[in-house]
Amino acid sequence: MRLGLAGKTALICASTSGLGRATARALAEEGAKVVVTGRSAERAKEVADGLPGAVGVGCDLVADGGAERLLTAAREAVGDLDILVLNGPGPAPGPARATDTTGVAQAIATLVTPQEILVRGTLPTMVGRGWGRILSISxxxxxxPLPNLSLSNLGRAALAGYLKTLAAEVAAQGVTVNSLLPGRIATPRAREIDEAAAQRTGQPLAEVEAASKTTIPAGRYGEPDEFGAVAAFLCSTQAAYITGTALRCDGGLVPTL
Incomplete structure (x- = not known):
């Protein structure tokens, strides 16, 4: 299947590793002009050099003015954006009863505020063209909600609610807005969560990982490239009638329809 992405311009946030990198690779291989981003400009350029037609831009989204600077740099590199993929690291693990005002503010500053700025900055052009894709890697x-990830649960749910509302507002203008929900994918973030569980329970890391896999019907962690392929489809021309959706890529982990 040809996804109709050749020549489309795409900004992929936090794309120097993990799910963001897999998504950037999938889009670049389909012919999109991809902007790879990360806090380290050197690392972003290194990853971009390994992808066809990609460019690397260093930017800290959480810093004051970070989202605005990233938009400016992305436009200078590839022009106005057709595709915006929201992504970023979650807050530190912790129980809900330990949450405080500082933690809540951090969750919003990490998982909501820069994403809203990026959406607001790219949406007018998408609407004007009658074509656009906004995808949140969530x-x-x-x-x-996952145990011991209270701040991440809080911030990601807030962003999902905003994007669901937005999806209905721009669907008639040819812009789709979706969330892609990874389960346990073999990324550095998944390992970080497993290491935190091992430290919390006193179990060896290998035992924590093995126990986690038993809860997944597929019996394994997903591969980043499997996730990237789904992300590329949701950004494709063929996915024009899919919007306002939160799609799981989780090996059957979540026991709901």
Whole structure:
């Protein structure tokens, strides 16, 4: 299947590793002009050099003015954006009863504020062209909050609610807005969560990982490239009638329809 992405311009946030990198690779291989981003400009350029037609831009989205600077740099590199993929690291693990005002503010500053700025900055051009794709790389916690990830659960749910509202507002203008919810994918973030669980419970990391896999019907963690392929489809021309959706890529992990 040809996804109709050749020549489309795409900004992929936090794309120097993990799910963001897999998404950037999938889009670049389909012919999109991809902007790879990360806090380290050197690392972003290194990853971009390994992808066809990609460019690397260093930017800290959480810093004051970070989202605005990233939009400016992306436009200078590839022009106005057809595709915006929202992504970023989650807050530190922790229980809900330990949450405080500082933590809540951090969750919003990390998982909501820069994303809203990026959407607001790219949406007018998409609407004007009558074509656009906004995709959030989120988490299954949007549908089933995860234990000991209270701040991540809070921030991701808030962003998902905003994007669902937006999707209905721009659907008639040819812009789709979706969330892609990874389950346990073999990324550095998944390992970080497993390491935190091992430290919290006193179990060896290997035992924590093995126990986690038993809860997944597929019996394994997903591969980043499997996730990237789904992301590329949601950004494709063929996915024009899919919007306002939160799609799981989780090996059957979440026990809901």
């Amino acid at each position: 988490s299954t916690s949007v549908q089933a």
